[in-house]
Amino acid sequence: MGVEVREEVAGALARGGAVVALESTLISHGLPRPDNLALALEAEGIVREEGAVPATVGVIGGVPRVGLGEGDLETLAYEDDIPKLSTRDLPFASAKGSHGATTVAATAFLAARAGVRIFATGGLGGVHRGARDSWDVSADLAELARTPVAVVCAGVKSILDVPATLEALETLGVPVAGFRTTRFPGFYLTNSGCPLDWSLESEEEAARAVRALGDLGTGGMLVANPLPEAEQLDPVLHEKALRSGLEGLREGGVRGKEVTPFLLSRFREETGGESLEVNKRIILNNARLAARIAAALAALEGG
Template identity: 60%
Template sequence: MIVTSEEVREALDARRPVVALESTIIAHGLPRPRNLQVALELEETVREEGAVPATIAVLDGRPHVGLDKGQLERVANEDGIRKLGHRDLPLAVAAGASGATTVSATALLAARAGVRVFATGGLGGVHREWTVTQDESADLGLLARTRITVVCAGVKSILDVPATLQRLETLGVAVAGYGTDRFPGFYLSDSGHPVDWTLDSPEQVAEVMRAQDALHAPDSSLVVANPVPEEEQLDPALHARVLAEALHACESEGVTGQAVTPFLLAYLVRHTDGASLAANLAAVRGNVRLAGRIAAAWTGA
């Protein structure tokens, strides 16, 4: 069912480092042609760290772990590419549909293929006004039952960060700051909330992964929260002002459900003159590079 590219399959068989990458940022997160340029750049970053990139997407109903350049171009340029969470995968397969994978779908397919390390930008989480809307990202539940290490810049700052951290704790998902005792805030180096554990090197992360296996712990994820460098973060004052405006606009325009996150993210891009997008890409680049190093430490490469 899952099509693993020859390069990825050979690397896994030889126990060489592999890093999973999501495809939603390619199809839905960036404008053309920049989206393809970034996709190729991120794959090259993985290679610079001695690992093999495994970008994941569903094409014509077949989940692919590892894409060639033509397939990347298709995800970047083809109209009608859907956005697929893990719940959508059986429907997409049965319908022969094509789609870019979100965090939850990417983590699931990567783990099924035997890839242990996954790099992304920011996780989904508990939405603001959760007590009214009951709106929570499917990322959290999937990570609670999937053995994979996710390198991210925390959760998207448009969400309820403390509630998300509480939910991760309740679900039994381990969270560690990378080189920090503060939980990063996606566009920001510090969300304003602490983490209980700090890991300072790829080797330390790999040791935690080995301990998970040795303990036969439940199949939950390890979240490695890697902050965007302070010099590349979105200005905190600008972030606070524009986010408040975005939340007000969202309420005024009656935006609800799945439309909330893309509405808020797009608002931030427009009203920060692209500075939020620059911070997002800086975070993704740093996460991908760190993931390559963790994958190398994990395999002993």
């Protein structure tokens, strides 16, 4: 299965320029219309503002693409029943000629195939609450362990088991550092309550870590980028929405790929749409930092 790389992205990679991968699941499944397309375009615009080339990843007509055109983005934003594709789903989407929105795992995999080393998303998948019984652990973790991509994210979604996710990342040997913090963010929340051993204090230091990662020939790494405290979701409102969402999961028997969309939707309802605005800030904040790290990496390597 070949990967189609958009000409602008291929050109930037060939000359050692800054490129940032962006995922497409948030377009098809993470945000309501028309916010989804507007935010995707805004995130790409921010990446360009910071001197990098955006490479949104998705599958169009069975073809994995690293770098989507505006028409492709519209397809993923507005067509109904777009499949959510993890890495394991890619062969089937290809065989069926299907469109598909790529998760963190599939985006990282395809970005790495094209030579893109930095990827911005909202939150990483992780170990779900109750995973001891359900075995519900995101493929994002295993993919990151073997794929040489630095993922800039706001930690993992607070709907997950954050301590267990950090333990899993440690077991898998995935390096995790906070950006100017030694506290792991909780997506909507600036601080999940979990400590980190390492903090990267500048974009240049993060770029040196990405280069070292490549030199060592290991898998990927995680740069956890918290929202400023003044921009986080109100912690009391967050706790209320989380309790309601988890109760809804149990009552509805929701499992697998449907868990995250269900909980995000419940958060929107319980917070009167405020969680959606926080989600947008997270995505744009991470896109900006990833682009700055990519630009610093390109400068470091003489691109």
